[in-house]
Amino acid sequence: MTPFDTHPAGVFPAGLQDRKIMPSPLEIIGARKAFRTPEGGTMTALDGISLRLASAEFVTLLGPSGCGKTTLLRTISGFETLDAGDVLIDGTAVTQMPAHRRPVNTVFQRYALFGHMSVARNVGYALEIAGRDKREIRMRVGEMLELVGLTGMEKRSIAQLSGGQQQRVALARALAGKPKLLLLDEPLSALDKNLRQKMQQELKALQRELGIGFIFVTHDQEEALTMSDRIAVLAHGRIQQIGAPAELYQTPANLFTADFLGESNLLPVTLDGSAAQLADGQGFAAVRPAGKATLLLRPEVLSATAPERPGLSFTGVIRETYYTGTDHQVSLETGTFGTIRALLRTGNALPGIGSTLTLHAPAEGLHLIDEVAP
Amino acid sequence: MSLARRKFLQLLGLLGAPTVFLLVFFFGPLLIMLVYSFLTPGLYGGVDWIFSHLNYGRILGWADTRYEKFDPVYIAIFLRSLRLAALTVLASLLVCYPAAFWISRMRPGLRDFAIFLVTLPFFVSLIVRLFAWVLILRPTGFLNQGLMGLGLTDAPIEFLYTDFAVILGMTYVFIPFMFLPLYGSIEKLDMAQIEASSDLGATRLQTFRKVILPATMPGIVGGSVITFIPALGNFIVPSVLGGAKVLMIGNLIEQQFLSARNWPFGSALAMLVMTAVLVLLIAQFRLAGREERS
Numbered sequence: 168m169t170p171f172d173t174h175p176a177g178v179f180p181a182g183l184q185d186r187k188i189m190p191s192p193l194e195i196i197g198a199r200k201a202f203r204t205p206e207g208g209t210m211t212a213l214d215g216i217s218l219r220l221a222s223a224e225f226v227t228l229l230g231p232s233g234c235g236k237t238t239l240l241r242t243i244s245g246f247e248t249l250d251a252g253d254v255l256i257d258g259t260a261v262t263q264m265p266a267h268r269r270p271v272n273t274v275f276q277r278y279a280l281f282g283h284m285s286v287a288r289n290v291g292y293a294l295e296i297a298g299r300d301k302r303e304i305r306m307r308v309g310e311m312l313e314l315v316g317l318t319g320m321e322k323r324s325i326a327q328l329s330g331g332q333q334q335r336v337a338l339a340r341a342l343a344g345k346p347k348l349l350l351l352d353e354p355l356s357a358l359d360k361n362l363r364q365k366m367q368q369e370l371k372a373l374q375r376e377l378g379i380g381f382i383f384v385t386h387d388q389e390e391a392l393t394m395s396d397r398i399a400v401l402a403h404g405r406i407q408q409i410g411a412p413a414e415l416y417q418t419p420a421n422l423f424t425a426d427f428l429g430e431s432n433l434l435p436v437t438l439d440g441s442a443a444q445l446a447d448g449q450g451f452a453a454v455r456p457a458g459k460a461t462l463l464l465r466p467e468v469l470s471a472t473a474p475e476r477p478g479l480s481f482t483g484v485i486r487e488t489y490y491t492g493t494d495h496q497v498s499l500e501t502g503t504f505g506t507i508r509a510l511l512r513t514g515n516a517l518p519g520i521g522s523t524l525t526l527h528a529p530a531e532g533l534h535l536i537d538e539v540a541p
Numbered sequence: 542m543s544l545a546r547r548k549f550l551q552l553l554g555l556l557g558a559p560t561v562f563l564l565v566f567f568f569g570p571l572l573i574m575l576v577y578s579f580l581t582p583g584l585y586g587g588v589d590w591i592f593s594h595l596n597y598g599r600i601l602g603w604a605d606t607r608y609e610k611f612d613p614v615y616i617a618i619f620l621r622s623l624r625l626a627a628l629t630v631l632a633s634l635l636v637c638y639p640a641a642f643w644i645s646r647m648r649p650g651l652r653d654f655a656i657f658l659v660t661l662p663f664f665v666s667l668i669v670r671l672f673a674w675v676l677i678l679r680p681t682g683f684l685n686q687g688l689m690g691l692g693l694t695d696a697p698i699e700f701l702y703t704d705f706a707v708i709l710g711m712t713y714v715f716i717p718f719m720f721l722p723l724y725g726s727i728e729k730l731d732m733a734q735i736e737a738s739s740d741l742g743a744t745r746l747q748t749f750r751k752v753i754l755p756a757t758m759p760g761i762v763g764g765s766v767i768t769f770i771p772a773l774g775n776f777i778v779p780s781v782l783g784g785a786k787v788l789m790i791g792n793l794i795e796q797q798f799l800s801a802r803n804w805p806f807g808s809a810l811a812m813l814v815m816t817a818v819l820v821l822l823i824a825q826f827r828l829a830g831r832e833e834r835s
Binding site: 244245246265266267268271272273275276277279280281282283284292293295296297340341344 | 731733734736737738739740741742743744747751752755756758
């Protein structure tokens, strides 16, 4: 691992590593892009984004709509040109290369399958364009359909397929030309929940099997956590944080990431250099520069029984509870901190709504963010 | 009242009037023409009720040898009409396809205005518009004066009363007919498919050939048919811009009814045009049906 991979904002000074020796499947350096709005203003879609794939990774670009994730994907595929910055694929700059010459393929959000062609012609399109001979195309199409579980569907028309099958055809079509990198633009958003979860697992398995990089765009944080080797959280045209799913979830670097990924309780704390103090006087050890910060408490670190290592505790009145099978979702009304949400394992009896409850957080479940919540 | 009866009455109320209208004023006259085409022309116009197949014979080759030898002039006129109509379709297609593409990519307000402009000529009488073309094309017209003024030619070029003038005039008249069906299918074109094609390695030309053209084929076929049919039977454009030199089948039919007073022969010509159009329509439906199935 190079020192750059752990850089918090994902900004790598250009030229510091030798791209010829260890070419990265994808490298984006200082990408900037602004659009003119119809009202005459400008909208910054990409505000200096740098990103490097260490190997054939599954990287998810995660963010709310309008954060620039789709624009970033389109600069990789070649449908948008950058105002500044560079895109390198396998160590070769493709910034000025038109889309049809780039060695990447895309699975589009609404599949964009060719309605007037059969499944086989859709899947074989890249090879047909490249002028391969018919037998080779037929074999490759067969292989691809087998890969996505649609063996024998060559002759079907696109209109005869279900949404899930169309999704698989789109995937097979994008992979048939052996791209060096596969780009996926919210490909699962049109599927129902069960199918989506199944496809998530299949996509991850497929990426491992093929050994090429996948860049996956989504606004669904659960999807991102499930599938990715690394997640890049985007907002306002910048990468807020990039890292492994567990790292981002447990130790987010900023409030945006903490809030966007999963449920969170954010409590203001005051630091004095060696300890942190909450508004109600509770404290815990924290060696950090003095000032103000925010404590992140994930709902599942809280429990109704006191831990062995003393941590924090919060007493309040139960306002709402929801039973989900494995957990109780509890909203606890505390005087000082407002509502605190907790996820408690079922199995232990839970007091009813309106009764008083004390929740405990172990010392190892506390994570500080050097930002002040608004 | 039973549900089926109610449905039947509803259908009758909605479709009864147009059905009766079409039967009386469209199919009736057509039937009369079909019958007339097998009768003998009366001495002073009208028909004599004597069966004759010679009206068709005169066109297709079994002329009444007692009076005249077979003259293929009518077949020649029919073939010329087919050729001019086909060239009109081609010219309209070449004008309308890029225009429809361009207009479909405009922002909505401008786009609606552009479509309004395409249909604007309908608001002015056809005769007035065609005589405007006479003023442009005649030897002392704007076009020739312009060409001579630029020194591109010394003497005026004969534009008027040529095939060129007729094709130009018909293209001009039928552009909205071609444009609207084309626009309909081009507007529905999925931009993501064009991007997908490019993403999979196709150049712009390949994308046009393999994705855009097949996807807009219904509009091309629809526009072509709806332009070809009225162009084939048109008689106003060739009589104004073609004069006596460029006679089309429509002019011939008009002459038989209005000046030659040979209604049976005119009817026979009209029936042949209709048969040609019907064959074309059936072929198109067959083709469209096969495309949908495959």
